[in-house]
Amino acid sequence: MTNTNKPEQHDIRHDDHSFDGITFEVEEEEHTQEGHKVKRRGIYLWPNLITTAALLSGFYSIIASMNHDYLHAIYAIFLAALLDGLDGRVARAIGAQSAFGEQYDSLSDLLAFGVAPAILMYSWALNGLGRIGLACCFVYTACAAFRLARFNVQIGVVDKRYFIGIASPLAAVIVIALVWVSRDYPMVFATTQLSTQILYAAVMVIVGLLMVSNIKYYSFKQVDRKRVPFALMLPVVLVFALITYDIPLGILVVSIVYALSGFLTTFLARNQTE
Numbered sequence: 001m002t003n004t005n006k007p008e009q010h011d012i013r014h015d016d017h018s019f020d021g022i023t024f025e026v027e028e029e030e031h032t033q034e035g036h037k038v039k040r041r042g043i044y045l046w047p048n049l050i051t052t053a054a055l056l057s058g059f060y061s062i063i064a065s066m067n068h069d070y071l072h073a074i075y076a077i078f079l080a081a082l083l084d085g086l087d088g089r090v091a092r093a094i095g096a097q098s099a100f101g102e103q104y105d106s107l108s109d110l111l112a113f114g115v116a117p118a119i120l121m122y123s124w125a126l127n128g129l130g131r132i133g134l135a136c137c138f139v140y141t142a143c144a145a146f147r148l149a150r151f152n153v154q155i156g157v158v159d160k161r162y163f164i165g166i167a168s169p170l171a172a173v174i175v176i177a178l179v180w181v182s183r184d185y186p187m188v189f190a191t192t193q194l195s196t197q198i199l200y201a202a203v204m205v206i207v208g209l210l211m212v213s214n215i216k217y218y219s220f221k222q223v224d225r226k227r228v229p230f231a232l233m234l235p236v237v238l239v240f241a242l243i244t245y246d247i248p249l250g251i252l253v254v255s256i257v258y259a260l261s262g263f264l265t266t267f268l269a270r271n272q273t274e
Helices: 045-066 070-093 099-124 131-153 168-184 194-212 230-245 247-273
Strands: 027-031 037-041 162-164 216-218
Touching (some): 045 099, 131 168
16 A cells, blocks of 8 residues: 655755866856846956955065065055055956955955054064063954954945945055154164053054944045046145155055044034934
């Protein structure tokens, strides 16, 4: 007698062979112009090549810091910052934006702007503080990770005119500019003095907290699409003149002014909403 209550058995077949064996491949869902979801394999070449170059720059900076080659470590982080600004523009220009690219860019940023500056500062000055110096550098790195993770989940939600918290590349510029200036003026910034080491430790913590704060920083993203008054070129020329006179000191001053400008930007933005 046949048991009619016995459930039917079906052969389980996997139609998706994207990840079988040891195949190295990426598959993403994209929306067509008609609004349909389609799965596409592969990644966009040029934006991800630029991101890889930024990742390499951050990695090289870490190696240079460990070898006490601080100037090359500084240059490598600057190069990573330039490449970080370039990859997104290239992706938008050729229509090659993707979720993979966004995540890969964030991982590259964490290494280049979260880990590399912390190792640079620790190797340069904070190793004399022992575990305290190590902890302050870790706070900076952890805050950079928090900031990048928050940025990823808030894409498309926040006002694109502002960064919420100082951007990680700009935070890294503050750190490396400080190391650069102290390298050029060792009599003023003596890294063997306890007071200087404490100052640098405080800077690492403060800059880290600025990354995870809700302070608004103008992103300058709208400047690309808008005309500005011609008179605006005068302060720009003055800024370039300052930087040209003493490049490390000029970059440090401009980056500190920008870091402080967030408090004014937040105050003005709050008054506009009230």
